[in-house]
Amino acid sequence: MKRAAEILAVALFLLVSPVLLAHPLIGQPFLDPFGGTALAVQPDEVLADPALESRARAISAGLRCLVCQNQSIDDSDAGLARDLRLLVRERLKAGDGDAAVLDYVVARYGEFVLLKPRLELSTLLLWGTPVVLVLCGGLFVFLAGRRKARSGGGSTLSAEEEQAVERALRERGL
Incomplete structure (x- = not known):
């Protein structure tokens, strides 16, 4: 009887844990004071031009962290995600449009880097x-x-x- 209870407990845990981890308040416990999730963007990455920074955030929100694979590069603390954020900002400072930046990143890292794949x-x-x-x-x-x-x-x-x-x-x- 004890063995059956243990098996039931493990099965219940395996069924419930993905649901709990997907919940925004449990799976991402670090919230900023304004109620959103904290971003991994460091102060030294932020662009001086608010319009460019806004574009960079919009692009970064659609790019997958290749280390975490289930987070955008904006939400990830991984080193590769930081490199990708800096790459996006460099391309924007160089004058590339949003589509050109995405095309550049996809050409380097493949279609998998997009959180929402293109309809092809x-x-x-x-x-x-x-x-x-x-x-x-x-x-x-x-x-x-x-x-x-x-x-x-x-x-x-x-x-x-x-x-x-x-x-x-x-x-x-x-």
Whole structure:
């Protein structure tokens, strides 16, 4: 009984822990005084021009930390995330537009660096294939059901065979 309780406790923990970690107040406990999550951007990274800094924050919010993989580079304390934040700010100071900065980062680190992947043929195939497979499976089940219904739902016994089955059941007392 104790072993079953332990197994149940572990199973419950494994089911509940991802939900708790995804919750914004539990999974990210460090809040700033204004009620938002604290950003990992250091004061020496902040640009003097508020418009450029705002653009840099908007771009950084859409880029994935390649170390943490589930955070934007704005939220990550990893060294690589800092390097990416600085790279974004350098490109903005050089006069690149937002799209050009994103294209530069994607060219260097690949499409995985984007938190929201671009809508392209490859992403359509990636997300559409499971839907197509489910629809094909449903169509197969539907057609197989129609074929079985058309054939009469299976073979029927002749009158002689039914009598033989009844005799065999009576002999066995069923």
